[in-house]
Amino acid sequence: MQFNDVTCPHCGLLCDDLTVEVNDLSVQLKNNNHPLCKQAFEDASFNSGQIPSxxxxxxxxxxxxxxxxxxxxxxxxxxxxxxxxxxxxxxxxxxxxxxxxxxxxxxxxxGSGIRINTSVMQRMGEVRTTLAEVRNRADCVVIFGAGVLENFPRLYERILTPAQSLGNDATKNKKIFLLDRLDKNEIPSIKNKGAITYFQLEAPSLDSIAHKLLEVINKPIEIFDEIDDTLQILIDLHQTILNSQYTTFIWAAGEFKSDIAEHTVQTMTQMIKQLMEKVRCVGLPLGGSxxxxxxxxxxxxxxxxxxxxxxxxxxxxxxxxxxxxxxxxxxxxxxxxxxxxxxxxxxxxxxxxxxxxxxxxxxxxxxxxxxxxxxxxxxxxxxxxxxxxxxxxxxxxxxxxxxxxxxxxxxxxxxxxxxx
Amino acid sequence: MVIKLSGGKLYDPAHKIDGQVTDLYIVDDKISKTAPANKKIDHSYAIDDCIVMAGAIDMHTHIGGGKVNIARTMMLEDQHAHPDARSGKFRSGNGHIVPSTFSTGYRYAEMGYTACFEPAVLPVNARQAHMEMADTPMIDKGGYVLLGNDDFLLRMIQQGASQTAVNDYVAWLLDATQCIGVKVVNPGGIHAFKYNQRRLDVDEISPSGVTPRKILTVLSKAVHDLGIPHPLHVHASNLGIPGNFESTLSTMTAAEGLPIHLTHIQFHSYGTEGDHKFSSAACQIAEAINNQPNITADVGQIMFGQTITASGDTMMQYFGHEHANPKKWTIMDIECEAGCGVIPFKYRDKSFVNALQWAIGLEIFIQVNDPWRVLLTTDHPNGAPFTSYPHLIKLLMNRSFRNDVLSAIHPEAQQISNLASMEREYSLYEIAIMTRAAPAKILGLTDHGHLGDGAKANITIYRKQDDIEQMFTKPIMVFKNGELVVENGKVTKTVQGITHVVKPEFDRSIEKPLKKYFDDYQTIAFNNFRISSDEMAECIGGEIQIHPCKLN
The missing domain is CATH 3.40.50.740 (Rossmann fold)
Known part of the structure; x- marks a missing residue:
């Protein structure tokens, strides 16, 4: 028997457009080929008589x-x-x-993953958005860490590159920037995501990229002694954000270094609140998988x-x-x-x-x-x-x-x- | 089960009973004025010297949904400062400003409240709002679904959709979200804020291409046409802005004579006179209410002390974020429907603005002549936590107490306010109107808010005391659906209330464009968006009662 509009609870996106075929105790995902999603549903299958006691x-x-x-x-x-x-x-x-x-x-x-965003919320509050707002309103998206796209398999397809959008061409064809550090292993699937501008930056960690971007947002350019390639990319990105209508920062706290992740999420919030003084900017912390x-x-x-x-x-x-x-x-x-x-x-x-x-x-x-x-x-x-x-x-x-x-x-x- | 309550003084404005000593019977879950034939009386309570009212109804209190959980998270210290330990069969909890769900239910019941209504149910968050309310014991619940900043409606209006089509959409959404009313917050303003617009006046064209006035006119007509008992529930434009009374007056006219309910009107009654460019416009607002019988309001009184503001009005919450105390604030854009802003706030009696806000609320209460049209709220938790209601009632009923408090607030606020000269003191009968009879009437709850034959046996009994605040803090008995659930101000039995909803009829053909809208733009499948009544019962935990609508 086939069921439509089935919700998948195996990542925080909770995609609910799945078609699942059920034969006796066997469960098979029919309309989504991402290996993580397929495997998650296969895990639910039994042969008859295998129900454990x-x-x-x-x-x-x-x-x-x-x-x-x-x-x-x-x-x-x-x-x-x-x-x-x-x-x-x-x-x-x-x-x-x-x-x-x-x-x-x-x-x-x-629990330690939950705490990262919770503690920032407790300490300073947050500026957030939801999936449909990103899909329809965002014309500029900045993703922190390539792992985000791996761990939320359909983010790109469902939210970042929608076939239609309530806004205009700019919200349909979003400027999507992916920031990560240079020595991180290239993730092959990103090559297939043509809308993404992938910046692999000379930086010790993803966290340090976020902290550097905050510096760029907070300080006049003149204060920097030397502008290297990484800094120039961040300066240009800041300018792009200022020229955009609705920028969304996307991160998953698990991508940051665990001992300083809370500080990095705080930095994300500081950046967003600072940018909000001039333009619309929001955060979309991903998790819940x-x-x-x-x-x-x-x-x-x-x-x-x-x-x-x-x-x-x-x-x-x-x-x-x-x-x-x-x-x-x-x-x-x-x-x-x-x-x-x-x-x-x-x-x-x-x-x-x-x-x-x-x-x-x-x-x-x-x-x-x-x-x-x-x-x-x-x-x-x-x-x-x-x-x-x-x-x-x-x-x-x-x-x-x-x-x-x-x-x-x-x-x-x-x-x-x-x-x- | 038959219970006799003998010798109590009844205050039942729906039947014009003003303190008359009358025996009352509870037969199962209903009230009877006469002893039932052929049934023995199981319990009899002599309640001489006691005041008997219907269970109170809070028609505007933020008790469920994502913004409340954000507020709980942000107010950790307050949560810990007010612990409720588990006791026998009663669940634990904590919090004074934004209590946990179980604590919320117990505290309301202990004050004699038997029904509460969450005024800002975002459609996409409706399941969570209902789940939180389902986990709030003791009281009946209901929600008003947020409209007027959702892209679907704004596009309909902008594209010139017929009123009938709008009506069908409104009715569909009420059904899909299991709500009893429709709320609009800063019409068009939350949507405009997503385009970085920081202010929107009633007759200004928003980025959606329509004016707030048009949104109000269309929605108030939809609510009227569909025969939804509760008028359009309006959080007007420009909340908190000096001079906003003019846009509040404009908002009133946008209904074009149809019923509308203006909520937390205190926050919308500010002038710009004086050295501080901030003054009371309570007189103009009260006069407008007095002269326009289509308008009802609740006040949203502020009280001095720490609280947190939680509102769908991202535009004005962002405007107010600089006053956050402690210094933290959360703003969310939500799902092409609306948004929310959560900001802690400390109202100080020595602050000119806060002191005047306090006075403005009371001035409105006192200057609106008809208590059937001015309801008692603090817009919990925005003006103050709901547990401050007994104090507010004392301020209304006792002029000398009111003037004592007035004499301690910021001196310039004292001077600028006319409050000291206002002699009116509310009577118990009028308090019963504004906390029972009137909310039941404007919500269409025909068997609530009164003590007549056949009414739900939601009854609150107070021992008469000189200190009216003490009296309203601790009723000696509260009956919920005929069961004694509170004794001497403490919950003694846990019961589960129901969820009040309306389901006006509509043409199902509206589902075709809606399905296309969901397919094209939304992130939830159309078929998964609607909350069915069996889902309410089986998964959410809220059994529903449907109230009739009379199509106009």
Missing amino acids: PLVNGSPATLQQALDAAAQLLKNSKQPLISGMIGDIQTCRDAVALTEKVGGVVDHAN RAEVTANQVATWQTGVSLPVAFMSGAPIHNPILFDGMKMLQNKEADTLVWITTYNSNDNPPETDIPTIVIGHPKMKCANDVDVFIPTGIPGIDHRGLACRTDNVATLPLKSIRTSQLASANDVISQLSQLL
């Missing part, structure tokens, strides 16, 4: 036995960590409720604060240093891990020697290695659901396109909560 210490168990075992681990826990958080809205709602009930900490598998945006939105409205959230005192507390989930595991500050991940069988929990409960994708590679594994259906395949897009504005529906008998993650989490 829950496992307790690697041995098959009933759902109830697995829930009882998980509940016992949580009852014995003094400091549980609920992480992964790679799921749809309802899964995240129930996971936050579970964390609150057990007085634990909830964080996302990529492991459902980070969904998890963080739910946590923020339910608890009033962003991830990570700790409930030891009964009230939610956000402290990204004390309650960084991955660091808690490294420092042995958590004694039980609940790992929730529904979209991808490779999203294994970090290696840890504490009791681990995994609730999620039925083909999880780690299933036999954890204390309790409860397979669930995949939102957007086996269950209806909702997911938040990278721009923090659009929420897309996930369809139920397969009948598999797998319980939904939110049902499993909810049942687990009731046992506590």
Whole structure:
């Protein structure tokens, strides 16, 4: 059976124009050939009779036995960590409720990535835009890092080079600049993207390119002793931005050096706010490819604060240093891990020697290695659901396109909560 | 279940009951004036010396959607300063200025509110707004969908589309976003800001090729033609600009006599007189409201202290960003529909401008004669958090208290304001109008906001106290749909409200150009944009109640 307008939750763009064919338990993407997208859907496929059962210490168990075992681990826990958080809205709602009930900490598998943009938002606010605005309004786009185009496979086709645009020729045929450092390996697929002007600049890092561009924006040209090729390119780019109607800076925080990424995102915001004094300029931070945006939105409205959230005192507390989930595991500050991940069988929990409960994708590679594994259906395949897009504005529906008998993650989490 | 409430003084303006002692019965989830035949009374409460009103309704409060989450993120210190620990079956949360969803529901219920309406639902963000409201317990909810800066409508108007076609689009969007009303924010201005235009007057042609006046005229007619009970909800042009009262008066005339609701009108009632070139135009605005029966308003009163402003009006929020306190601000352009701006703000009684803003709001309350047409709001959180309502009610009901506060504000603001000489004190009956009967009436909620036979048993009971602020802060009992949910100002039972919507009829042929628009320009498939009623129930968590529209 064929389904149209299917939403793909495997990157933050949440493209919802997919056609997917479902035969029994097999799922095949029909109208998008990007290997990342195809592979993501293939990961959902089974042969008949392969639906896994829950496992307790690697041995098959009933759902109830697995829930009882998980509940016992949580009852014995003094400091549980609920992480992964790679799921749809309802899964995240129930996971936050579970964390609150057990007085634990909830964080996302990529919590440190979420924090980069969140902390800049907390400190200085941001100027942002959404996908349709870029598609229709932007006449100038500056992309920071070639990896952005790799990790968001259809950004170029769907947003940057639209067949039609609400604006004019300049918004349809955008000036697109890609900035990266010179010694970065050439990414072959960029050669096929003819609309892009690719500047590979002499610079120690992508971060330093952003910082240099801020300097160019903030300072008169005369202040620079020497103008080398890199600087000249940035000076010309600044002029192009000033002559454009609507410039969008696109970045993915994961492309920056992890130890200074927050500073670099702050620099992006400073640049945009500075340029806004004269022209329209906006940012489009990309992320959410492991459902980070969904998890963080739910946590923020339910608890009033962003991830990570700790409930030891009964009230939610956000402290990204004390309650960084991955660091808690490294420092042995958590004694039980609940790992929730529904979209991808490779999203294994970090290696840890504490009791681990995994609730999620039925083909999880780690299933036999954890204390309790409860397979669930995949939102957007086996269950209806909702997911938040990278721009923090659009929420897309996930369809139920397969009948598999797998319980939904939110049902499993909810049942687990009731046992506590 | 039958509950008897005996001996209470009823304030029920919808039935012209002004403090009359009357017994009241709750039969299941409805109110009855008489004891039901052949049914025993399960509970009886003697409420002598108590004041009985319908559950209060906040018809303009920002409680759901992306901008609220941005505000929560930006106000971390305030969130942590006001923790709500989990207690038994009650969820935890935090925040005073922009509380988490559970805390929002509990705080509203504890003040006797039983319904709240989110006034700025961006179509593309409607799912999130409804999800946040679904996670807000205790109260009924509803939303007004934002129109008037969306490229689809602006192009329709610019290309001379018929009023009928516009009506079909408006009705389609209401259905697709599960909303109860239509809101326009700075008509055409948010769109113009995307073209770097920093100001747009009512009769100025915007980059879209149309004037704000035209947008207002077309939309107010659409709302009227479709028979949507709530008039077009208008956030007028030039918010916060000295001298903006003139564009507010122009906005009123743009409706051409059809009903419109001007929201947070305090922010739109500024003159340019005096040394500071900033003065009160409350008198002109109140007079205009008094003389034009098609107009209703809510005030958007400011209160002194820290808050955060969250608005769709990117143009004017950007204008105000230099006053951000603390110094941080967020602006977003959104999906060819609208935008949002989120800016923390600290209103100070020793600031001339802030002090005068405070006085202007009260001057409007006092000078608009008809309480059915001036509703009590702070535009939460923009003027102040909703928890300041009891304080605001005291300011309205107690002149000497009002003048005491006035005497402490910036001296020049005191001098310039006529507030000290205004003698009017609101009565309990008038407060019941502006917080219950009037919002229910202008939203078309026929079984809410009153205590008549068959009304939903949303009832708030206050113990009479000399200090009116204390009284309104802590009702002794609140019933939601007939269930006792608040006792002595504390939530004792969690209930889930419903979502009020309208679904006016329309010609489905509008879907053809809409589908083409989505295919050509948008980033969501047309078929995925619409929120179905079963999605509301199954995925979002908001069961809907449809209110009738009477086509005109």
